[in-house]
Amino acid sequence: MYAQMVETGVSAVRAQAEMTPEERAFQARIDADIKIEPKDPMPDAYRRTLVRQISQHAHSEIVGMLPEGNWVTRAPTLKRKAILMAKIQDEGGHGLYLYSAAETLGVSRDQLIAELHAGRAKYSSIFNYPTLSWADIGAIGWLVDGAAIMNQIPLCRCSYGPYARAMVRICKEESFHQRQGYDIMLAMAQGTAAQKAMAQDALDRWWWPSLMMFGPSDAESVHSAQSAAWKIKILSNDELRQRFVDQTVPQAEYLGLAVPDPELRWSPERGHYDFGAIDWTEFYAVIKGDGPCNRDRMAVRVQAWEDGAWVREAAMAHAERRAARQAA
Numbered sequence: 001m002y003a004q005m006v007e008t009g010v011s012a013v014r015a016q017a018e019m020t021p022e023e024r025a026f027q028a029r030i031d032a033d034i035k036i037e038p039k040d041p042m043p044d045a046y047r048r049t050l051v052r053q054i055s056q057h058a059h060s061e062i063v064g065m066l067p068e069g070n071w072v073t074r075a076p077t078l079k080r081k082a083i084l085m086a087k088i089q090d091e092g093g094h095g096l097y098l099y100s101a102a103e104t105l106g107v108s109r110d111q112l113i114a115e116l117h118a119g120r121a122k123y124s125s126i127f128n129y130p131t132l133s134w135a136d137i138g139a140i141g142w143l144v145d146g147a148a149i150m151n152q153i154p155l156c157r158c159s160y161g162p163y164a165r166a167m168v169r170i171c172k173e174e175s176f177h178q179r180q181g182y183d184i185m186l187a188m189a190q191g192t193a194a195q196k197a198m199a200q201d202a203l204d205r206w207w208w209p210s211l212m213m214f215g216p217s218d219a220e221s222v223h224s225a226q227s228a229a230w231k232i233k234i235l236s237n238d239e240l241r242q243r244f245v246d247q248t249v250p251q252a253e254y255l256g257l258a259v260p261d262p263e264l265r266w267s268p269e270r271g272h273y274d275f276g277a278i279d280w281t282e283f284y285a286v287i288k289g290d291g292p293c294n295r296d297r298m299a300v301r302v303q304a305w306e307d308g309a310w311v312r313e314a315a316m317a318h319a320e321r322r323a324a325r326q327a328a
């Protein structure tokens with residue numbers, strides 16, 4: 001159930017010699033940094049790759065609203081509650097821009113949502129972990145949005161125009177989200193001993209799943225080579241993960257919190273932090289549907305979709321009546 005395993009049939013990079021003249025012309029446009037727009041000719045595999053990635057990304061935004069929604073009614077102050085609600089609304093907006101970007105490739109939002117609800121589409125592994133304390137809301141903003149920005153800034157330069165343009169606004173908003181998360185962590189780290197312990201506990205639980213957000217190691221990443229050739233991926237999974245670690249460790253130090261990795265140390269030779277091995281067994285279990293919250297997340301999404309049916313029907317009826325009035 002909700003296996004989050006999708007076979008897109010795009011894995012190996014095609015050598016120039018194997019390409020058709022149309023594919024060579026397409027690759028030449030990519031190599032010349034000319035953006036691909038919806039009506040441009042494109043290889044079917046490029047289209048499928050984008051539909052897969054953009055829809056997974058859209059689903060992540062929408063499912064990502066759930067762990068945070070868990071704390072709206074329990075935010076510690078009115079101000080924190082208003083900020084959290086605004087952030088969650090932003091995620092909904094990001095989902096909409098991304099579904100719209102995917103629709104330019106010839107799929108409908110209803111189709112994509114049906115795939116998600118049937119357990120045939122993936123969304124980010126990170127949203128299958130529970131939010132047990134208020135500090136988790138801080139950790140999500142700081143680490144999860146921090147990782148999301150690291151991955152998404154290069155996507156603003158990706159080859160597909162509608163995706164690249166959608167990412168510009170999303171990244172601006174994610175940057176506010178990251179700051180609100182860090183602000184919560186700072187308040188807790190400077191608070192009572194119990195509050196600091198909650199912040200540390202949240203960091204302990206969210207650190208490794210945040211590193212997993214960047215996907216499998218480059219050696220194991222089936223789509224990376226082709227996506228890099230098509231400039232859908234500008235930086236590799238491992239490069240982005242390293243950048244995230246390098247950026248985040250000093251932030252943890254400033255908070256006075258310990259990153260839960262005994263092997264973490266600065267390497268002057270590499271000019272980067274070395275870090276311990278990721279538990280890939282856990283990652284693959286989560287993306288196959290066996291994370292702590294996979295079933296719950298999908299059940300809540302499907303219920304929300306069914307509960308909202310009357311709103312969609314009313315909106316359609318209103319649009320039809322208005323169109324009929326205008327036609328008359």
Ligand code: BYC
Pocket residue numbers: 004005006007008052053056057058060061062064065091122123124125126144145148151212213214215216220221222223224227237287
């Ligand atoms: N979770 O060959 P690979 C956010 C899958 S943040 C689940 O490296 P690719 C937000 C991958 O789909 C998160 N599945 O794939 C933040 C593939 O399976 P399929 C959303 C994962 O696509 C705060 C297989 O593993 N961001 O939105 O080249 C609040 C092999 O991987 C994960 C995006 O989606 C994972 N973590 O690279 C609210 C960014 N990692 O499809 C919301 C756009 C890998 O063959 N996406 N898999 O069945 C990307 O940049 C890329 O798709 C990835 C993976 C780097 C994630």
